[in-house]
Amino acid sequence: MKLLVELKEVGKIFPARRKGSAQVEALRPTTQNFCQGEIVTIVGPSGCGKSTLLSLIAGLEMPTSGELLIEGKKIEGPYTGSGIVFQKDLLLPWRTALENVLVQAEARGFDPKAYTDRAQELLKLVNLQDFANFYPHELSGGMRQRVSICRSLLHDPQLVLMDEPFAALDAITRDQLAIDFDKFVQAGQRTVVFITHNMDEAVFLGDRVMVMTPRPGLIADVIEIDLPRPRPLSIRDTPQFTHYTAQVRALFMKHGIF
């Protein structure tokens, strides 16, 4: 498979906040590759540096060591070829669902009119076609997060970065979004980096699962998930699935998380 994102000894150290306090090594120098069309989930406890890793790939933070390449080019500022879904939906309350999806075009200085059809299509893809003219406060948490997924996809990015997008949702809503996940992100065509602290979610969604451990932030192991896509919810009850989650748990236990 073709490489999309290459991390070469990428590390991030935050300087000491106060005099006397130690600097924080958020990410120990890491070498990893992300291929085109694969879905990589990164799972780890809070504070393990997984969000830092995502910010580095998005170009919102700069590494303090090593270099990060996307399509062979070194990243030196926000990488605008990506679409990001944040933990909070970050919808603008004064804009309708449709207008919020179009924020992606307007923030880039594009004419939103040229993107209206595509925005409508995306809303239809996530079953929100009837809610295009609703304001965020009129939508449920799950609907709002679906709008924010549409926003991240408007410019048809080849790289989608998701920072715990389902963490703030209830378990049932989370499962509903997980079932349709492949359809939403057009699995196989886009590269997806998905951050989560939920082991089940990581195994269920990922082609590969990177297991991160904290202090310093480190990718302890990468597990290939050899389960056919699209995956039904019932796959969680199969021995293969529990075998993978057990593997992740064993890694966490080895590193003293549990």
Next chain:
Amino acid sequence: MHYFKKLYPIFTVIVLCLIWELAVRFFKVPILILPSPSDIYLNLVLRHELFLTFSIPTLIEIFAGFFMAATTGVMLGIMVSFSPFAKSSIYPLLISSQMVPKVAIAPVLTIWFGSGLMAKMFIAFLIAFFPITISTMVGLEAIDPEMVRMFRSMGSGPYRTFMKLRLPAALPNIFAGLKIGMSLAVVGAVVAEFVAADRGLGYYLLYANGQLDSPGVFSALVLLTLIGVTLYYAVEFAEYLLVPGVLHKETDLTKASM
């Protein structure tokens, strides 16, 4: 029904005026102590030309002072919220400048600018601009930094982020400040006319007071109140036109108590 409810305060005023009228007649209160609403009304009708010519300068002072306060206030608010340097060098001075009793500077300003429009406009401006600056600043700084980060990840520069995110998000706060500023501009103009003037409703109020012309005093008061209320609702109407409905909120006028 909804619009009908908006008329309730007017009914309250009518009822109160009726009670006032009846009480004055029943207890035979001398006109010097408290003229009845009908006395005030007759006085207004009888001398309407005089009141008209005296209202115009006051209106101009209020308007000019408010306009100056609005532009300066919003600009300063934007500046202080954008530049840490401006914030640390100007903001503390702004706060402590509010400890100076501005009404007490009025005589000094009269010495500098004479008894014309200039001095009065300046006093109205001085009293009105502070809440506008503060609410602009508060509005601009209340924005979720995650939202700013999202715009940055979409490649939006500071100007576009300001126009698409910061300014619309701060508009309700800015208008809250403008409404308070408008009511303070009325106070400023009247105080300025108290100090030195040869026309205007404030001047007339003092003059009528000196003549023991209580209906005259109350007529000026009624007109000043009408002007204040009208201008307040003019700002509210501008808000209605400019601020998206979902963001509308009640302004706490108690902050404007002087």
